[in-house]
Amino acid sequence: MRHVRIGLMAATVLAAAAFQAGTAMAGEIVVGIQCDRTGPTQTVGTFLCPGYHDYVKLVNSRGGIMGNKVRVMEIDHEYKVPPGMEAYQRFKKEGAVIVGIYGTPHTQALTPLLHEDKIPGTSPGFGSAAAANGEKYPYLFPIAATYWSQAAVGVKFAKEQLGGVLKGKKIAYIYYDNPAGREPLPILHKLRDMEGFELKEFAIPPPGVEMKVQVQDIARRYRADFVLNHTFGKAPSVSINEFTRQGYPLKKMIGFVWAAGESNIMGAGGWSKAQGFYVMQFAGAGSKYKVLDDIKALYKSEGKSAPKEMASTVYYNRGLMAAAVHLKGIENAVKAKGGSSKITGEDVKNGLEQVKDFSLGGILPPMTLTTKDHEGGGWVRVFQVQGDGFVPVSDWQHGYRETVMEMVTKGH
Amino acid sequence: MFHRESGYFKTSYKADMALYPLPIGKVAATGFVLLFLVVAPMVLDEYYLSIINIAAIAVVGALGLNILLGYTGQISIGHAAFMSVGAYTAANFAVHFDMPFWITLPAGGLMAAAIGTLVGLPSLRVKGLYLAIATLAAQFIIEWVLNHTPVISGGIQASIEMPRPVFFGTVLNTQSELYFFILPVTILAIIATLNLVRSRIGRAFVAIRDQDIAAEIIGINVYRYKLLAFAISSFYAGVTGVLYTYYFGIANYEAFQLPISIDYLAMCIIGGLGSVLGSIFGAVFITLLPIVIRVFMETVGVFFVDGVYLAQVIAQMRLILFGGLIIFFLVVEPDGLNKLWQNIRNYFRVWPFSY
Structure with a gap:
């Protein structure tokens, strides 16, 4: 009966661990973020979430928000929806005033709950483009350029690169064959009709590691003048190599935001393999920002070296950007309450909608959130692989803003 | 220790076949139902109810897979795909035809059962690992079809926003309201499975699992029962998918991909193959x-x-x-958590006078 006893002991230990819980203390503001450090998108989450923590740590080290400390609750959900739902309920129970959502299905599943519970949620880089409509989704904040805005900038950038005229030009759209990959299609079709270019779509089936046929088609048969590359995971790395192999110049291609990380370049074999490749960023890439120096200084003052996650600047900075927008919204809410930490999700929602021209020294676009526009302007900055890093080649910009907003308002 | 097992004499076939032959079984079952339906929602916070909700949905799916895997001995790696079939069926019915949940629930289940029967066809010819691959193909085919058929999956996003369930004019929004929507379905599923496995059908399933040639010789139509097992199992999966859809508020195939199928396999194996209690243990274990x-x-x-x-x-x-x-847990008890529980029970049954 030894087995029984071992089993009972294990059960008791686990049960004891299960029954403990904390609630928000006075002078403390709780924020909840979902993360994926262990699931299929761990190459992003491992770097993105530390960026969030470090920015909050920096703000707390400076006395917090008007004297109130911010406590971050992070829950890893492995990109599975039920654990994501559980994570949200936990945040709610702990009194979180804002929630950072991670994952497109999670964003969709949480949208009605956010509305019912009056807790704002942010989904930078996730969820549907229609969520930019703040009047329809009052508690959902994409706070970063949606796929529609990215596609619009992609077309605009192609136009600039091809001499200002798109009429009669051939543009290839190569995309990961899932809902997120197909999302830009409606706006691309619309812009095609507006600008009169020729558009051909090339789908890469999951898991996106085999695309020889599609790339050959683009480079040899279709002979595209410009390529929009909207792939995720391993696919961007494979596409860089495949295009090079087919002799297609990388400087005639632009990658959307999830094809734009350091890990994608490393996966292709390093910077030297991807020279000239254009990418879009919704948070600044690189490490030449004052806020990053401040974080390094903070670690140094504690006698530690800077976190190694910082080396992956693209994702780290995106996490930092989410934290910065969250805390800015909270700051506005706390100010409105005269410095009290007793703020509700509704206060933070109003606070977020007052964020205006917030750029944190250039690591963010000049973000302006309004009751109507929860995307913050749809800003994107184009970077190019030059030497050993991403070099900005444009200023923060948006393309075909009226067309995008018209589609957002209509819902499709 | 806690009760006597002697002294209960069965004088009719009906008594002999009762679901709970001993009074303590009946008392314990009623007690659990009361605990979960009355006491738990009164004392527990919304957060804990949300965990029970997620676990309760998983129980239905695990029960379904266990009927196929544990009782009939047919493996399926496409369980999550059947859930997505149920999910999209219910979402389409609810959105386009404004159907209430008491129609969408069985409708999702039946559609999944139909697809499941189709997918079960290879089981008539192949067994074991080969069948695993055949059902794996189903997982990918169903995913692909949903991804590329806007008519079913509601456009480019392949997702349909699901209205919350409405019960006699009340919209079930909060976790505690959804709790009373999900838990009765789970209880119903448990009772149905308990009854199924001790019926003629259930015994036929077990016979096929243990030795299909012998089963055929004693007059069981193996083909029919194998397909029936697939149909019933997929029905449960479909209902699980509908519950998930109501719970998430969205039907999206990305919530029902291969890792979820593997999760459900794990639930059955860790909980204990071929046992209802094991499915419950497994689902709760993996969720919690x-x-x-x-x-x-x-x-x-x-x-x-x-x-x-x-x-x-x-x-x-x-x-x-x-x-x-x-x-x-698998090393301590390869037969799963259910066997572990039985060991504990048997230990205390004669305690303190063991041996």
Whole structure:
């Protein structure tokens, strides 16, 4: 009966661990973020979430928000929806005033709950483009350029690169064959009709590691003048190599935001393999920002070296950007309450909608959130692989803003 | 110890075939139903109810897979795909035809059963690992079809927003309201399975599992019962998918991909193949374990790790502990948590006079 006893002991230990819980203390503001450090998108989450923590740590080290400390609750959900739902309920129970959502299905599943519970949620880089409509989704904040805005900038950038005229030009759209990959299609079709270019779509089936046929088609048969590359995971790395192999110049291609990380370049074999490749960023890439120096200084003052996650600047900075927008919204809410930490999700929602021209020294676009526009302007900055890093080649910009907003308002 | 097993004499076939031959079984079952339906919603916070909700949905799916895997001995790696079939069927019915949940629930189940029967066809010819691959193909085919058929999946996003269930004019929004929507379905599923496995059909399933040639010789139509097992199992999966859809508020195939199928296989194997209680144990175990480990790590971890790195350590340790505990429980009792529970029960049955 030894087995029984071992089993009972294990059960008791686990049960004891299960029954403990904390609630928000006075002078403390709780924020909840979902993360994926262990699931299929761990190459992003491992770097993105530390960026969030470090920015909050920096703000707390400076006395917090008007004297109130911010406590971050992070829950890893492995990109599975039920654990994501559980994570949200936990945040709610702990009194979180804002929630950072991670994952497109999670964003969709949480949208009605956010509305019912009056807790704002942010989904930078996730969820549907229609969520930019703040009047329809009052508690959902994409706070970063949606796929529609990215596609619009992609077309605009192609136009600039091809001499200002798109009429009669051939543009290839190569995309990961899932809902997120197909999302830009409606706006691309619309812009095609507006600008009169020729558009051909090339789908890469999951898991996106085999695309020889599609790339050959683009480079040899279709002979595209410009390529929009909207792939995720391993696919961007494979596409860089495949295009090079087919002799297609990388400087005639632009990658959307999830094809734009350091890990994608490393996966292709390093910077030297991807020279000239254009990418879009919704948070600044690189490490030449004052806020990053401040974080390094903070670690140094504690006698530690800077976190190694910082080396992956693209994702780290995106996490930092989410934290910065969250805390800015909270700051506005706390100010409105005269410095009290007793703020509700509704206060933070109003606070977020007052964020205006917030750029944190250039690591963010000049973000302006309004009751109507929860995307913050749809800003994107184009970077190019030059030497050993991403070099900005444009200023923060948006393309075909009226067309995008018209589609957002209509819902499709 | 707690009760006597002697002294109950059965004088009719009906009494002999009762679901609970001993009064304590009946008392315990009623007690559990009362505990969950009356006491739990009164004392528990919304958060804990939300965990029960997620676990209760998983129980239905695990029961379904266990009918196929544990009772009939046919493997399926496409269980999550059948859930998505149920999910999209219900979403389409609810959105386009404004159907209430008491129609969408069985409709989702039936559609999944129909597709499941189709997918079960290879089981007539192939067994074991070969069948596993055949059902794996179903997982990918169903995913692909949903991804590329806007008519079914509602456009380019392949997702349909699902209205909340309405019960006599009340919209079930909060976790406690959804609790009373989900739990009765789970209880119904448990009772149905308990009755199914001791019926003629259930015995035929077991006969096929243990030796299909012998089963055929004693007059069981193996083809029919194999397909029936696939149909029933898929029906449960479909209902699970509908419950998930109502719970998430969205039908999206990305919530029903291959790792979810594997999760359900794990639930059945860890809980105990061929047992209803095992399915419940397995589903609850797989759902709760990550949460419990996380809470445990949050409490203990702060003593060892710096705050900013804690999240990283928790996430990784959770996977390690999760895997470790699964191996631990399977080594301690290869027949699953159900057998472990039976050992405990048998130990206390004669306690303190063992041997």
